[in-house]
Amino acid sequence: MLKYVAALVLSLTLFVPLAQSQQPKLTPVDQIQAQRVAADREASNDRSPDQQRERVEREQVAHMITERHAQLRRDTEKLVALTAELKEHVDQAGVNTLSMEVIKKAQEIQKLAKRVQDKMKNAY
Numbered sequence: 677m678l679k680y681v682a683a684l685v686l687s688l689t690l691f692v693p694l695a696q697s698q699q700p701k702l703t704p705v706d707q708i709q710a711q712r713v714a715a716d717r718e719a720s721n722d723r724s725p726d727q728q729r730e731r732v733e734r735e736q737v738a739h740m741i742t743e744r745h746a747q748l749r750r751d752t753e754k755l756v757a758l759t760a761e762l763k764e765h766v767d768q769a770g771v772n773t774l775s776m777e778v779i780k781k782a783q784e785i786q787k788l789a790k791r792v793q794d795k796m797k798n799a800y
Contacts, residue, residue, distance in 0.1 A: 744795065747795070748792060748795055748796065751788060751791060751792045751795070752792060754788060755785065755788050755789060755792065758781060758784060758785045758788065759785060761781060762778065762781045762782060762785060765777060765778045765781060766778060
């Protein structure tokens with residue numbers, strides 16, 4: 677029995693250094709990043725339901741702000757395109773002539789400009 681225990685101890689002492697040498701070595705940057713991830717996980721587990729709800733609300737507000745900004749960007753790009761079209765139609769029209777298309781285009785620009793202005797005024 678003593679032989680088996682001695683063989684087991686000897687094999688374990690030989691095996692442990694091999695197993696440790698096969699583990700990847702972490703650079704100091706990787707270690708710091710791993711510590712941050714672990715700290716973030718621990719902090720998220722320690723949060724109360726109120727803190728989690730507040731975090732979700734903050735994320736939702738940030739998402740709404742991002743969406744609002746994207747919509748404003750799309751609307752202003754459309755406004756620029758409509759304005760360029762209106763200028764082309766006015767340049768093509770005669771001195772004393774304005775077509776219904778030009779008037780409709782101007783009204784569309786006015787509505788879109790009002791919408792953009794209202795979105796800019798009503799910030800979150």
